[in-house]
Amino acid sequence: MKQFDFFAGRQLSRRQLLSGTAALGSVLAAGALAGCGGNASAAAxxxxxxxxxxxxxxxxxxxxxxxxxxxxxxxxxxxxxxxxxxxxxxxxxxxxxxxxxxxxxxxxxxxxxxxxxxxxxxxxxxxxxxxxxxxxxxxxxxxxxxxxxxxxxxxxxxxDSHPFIMFYNTDVAGKAGVLAGNGQLQEVKSPQEFMAMAKEMQKVTQAHGLSFGYLGSGSQMWRLFYTLYKQHGADMELTPGQPMKVDRDAAIESLEFMASLFDDTIAAKSGDISTGIAEFARGGSGMLFSGVWELPTMKKAGLPVDAATIPTLYGTAAAYADxxxxxxxxxxxxxxxxxxxxxxxxxxxxxxxxxxxxxxxxxxxxxxxxxxxxxxxxxxxxxxxxxxVIAYDPQSWFSGSGSDWQTYFAENVQNVLLGRDKAADGWAAFEKRTNTLLSRPNPV
Structure with missing residues (x-):
């Protein structure tokens, strides 16, 4: 069988055609490899x-x-x-x-x-x-x-660090008479002083002084609890194979204070995170406990907003963070x-x-x-x-942001905040659950 050579104007045998094609392929391949090993490689x-x-x-x-x-x-x-x-x-x-x-x-x-x-x-x-x-x-x-x-x-x-902080509406705070001379929220140093300030803000909003949604969110409940607990100057240790080391009095007092906030005057008796954020964003409260990551939401709402660390209510400055x-x-x-x-x-x-x-x-x-x-x-x-002053979670294989441990906290503490269980009982149940986890090895 003959093939026509268009370039030379003559016919080639099949063997000549295959040989020439192979030679051309080698030249092209060599050029391609040279390109890959040179400029193409440097550019990738x-x-x-x-x-x-x-x-x-x-x-x-x-x-x-x-x-x-x-x-x-x-x-x-x-x-x-x-x-x-x-x-x-x-x-x-x-x-x-x-x-x-x-x-x-x-x-x-x-x-x-x-x-x-x-x-x-x-x-x-x-x-x-x-x-x-x-x-x-x-x-x-x-x-x-x-x-x-x-x-x-x-x-x-x-x-970064992203702590749990307090946002506040400067217009509401100003009308409530709780701004200091520098235009920022006045300092409060005890639970009683904080509650009094929140009540003054409630008189302005006619709704609530503080917004804090927590239903169904172990992370939200834990962030405020651990802030208050660490403000007691208390530590918490989670050592594998050993019972949880904790200051029970500080833990129970922190839970009792949290529960006292939800009286439908200082703060709504119940509500989830979205409800709390929405209330503050529309001016229905003077303060909001939440994470720093909510700042863009507040600015987008056009609020006259300022922020500060959560007031030191128990003597030691501390703020839950990760x-x-x-x-x-x-x-x-x-x-x-x-x-x-x-x-x-x-x-x-x-x-x-x-x-x-x-x-x-x-x-x-x-x-x-x-x-x-x-x-x-x-x-x-x-x-x-x-x-x-940030306080990270006590160290353990099962603790930390987004962990099941925070979910267990919600399962045992939510009814305390709703006024259905005593703080001591809710804490005891959570401590028992934690001790069960401490008896198990790290699965990772």
Whole structure:
């Protein structure tokens, strides 16, 4: 069989055609390989998989930070995966790490790290490599840096602290006569003084002095309880194989005070988080106990809002808080280049976290907090001191943000807040449940 050679104007045999085609293929392949080994390789960024649990306004802010870091680092590209907040996220992260298919970087709450570090699911950070990227221990508030460590190694790098605070309506507070000379809420130093202030605000709103929704939310109940408990100067220890170490009197007094707030004058007798936030946002109360992450909602509502740490009612300044923290999931086959890229990416996010502060969070990277630009943010600058008094959850494999332990707290305490059970009985039931957990090994 003959083939016509259009270029030479003559016929070729089948063998000549195949030989020529093979030679041409070799030339093309060589050229392609040269391209891949040269400019094409240099132009292809290394892909970094990054898992986090930030949604809503936080998710939008984080995506903007990721995009900015990607633009400034052509050698890599971070690909985020957003998963549902709470137990599903932590379960998937543990399974991915155990199965050898984890992302190169992930966000965890600092309070959840103790459940993962001992099991080898995350790697410690190399402090020398962090320093080479301009991040050192003295860039963080002492309590935040201490929380990043397990057994002398740093297993998490905090992006922020997000404490439980008090928002207040300055118009309502002004009419109630409870503003100090600097235009901020006057200082109160006892439960009785706080309740008196709330009642003055209620006279203005004709609804409630304080908004605090809690129904069905163990995390919401725990945040206020643990703030008040730590204000007693009390500690809580969760040691595996041992009964819970706790100041029962402080725990019961904290619960009794919480229950006393829900009298339908100071605060609504019952209501969930959304109800409480909506009431404050429409001016139905003078104060709101909630997390800093609600600040964008309040500003969007057009409220004359300011904020501060929750007043010190029992002698010791304290505010429940957690931190969104970067962790390094253990890699089955570590890519050193990608690991170095991760350090650069994290350092860029920390240094650019002023925009994260706009979402209400307190940046963990102190050069940002100490900048004039941050000091100009209001009301963020008014509660920045919370970073010095934050109280993380007592350390255990089962404690922390979004944990089942907080759900168990709700199961035993909600009826106390509703006035159906005594505080001592609710606490005893929760303590018993906690001791059962302490008798079990860490499943991770």
């Amino acid at each position: 960024p290394r892909g970094i998989q990054f898992w986090h649990l930030l949604s809503g306004g936080d998710g939008i802010k984080m995506q903007a930070l990721i995009s900015k870091a990607n633009e400034g680092n052509p050698g890599f590209k971070v690909h985020p995966t957003v998963l549902a907040w709470g137990p599903p996220y932590y379960t998937k992260l543990a399974m991915a790490s155990a199965g050898g298919r984890p992302p190169q970087l992930a966000i965890m709450h600092a309070s959840r790290v103790p459940g993962y570090a001992p099991g080898g699911l995350i790697d410690p950070w190399d402090l020398d490599l962090l320093s080479a990227n301009g991040v050192t221990a003295d860039n963080f508030a002492p309590r935040i840096w201490d929380k990043s460590q397990q057994n002398g190694k740093v297993f998490s790098i905090a992006l 931190s969104h923290s970067f962790v390094l999931p253990r890699q089955l086959n570590l890519d050193e280049e990608k690991r170095r890229d991760v350090y650069k990416f994290v350092s860029d996010i920390l240094k650019g976290s002023l925009s994260w502060a706009e979402a209400g969070h307190i940046p963990a990277y102190q050069p940002v907090v100490q900048s004039q630009a941050y000091k100009d943010l209001k009301p963020q600058a008014h509660y920045a001191n919370a970073a010095d």
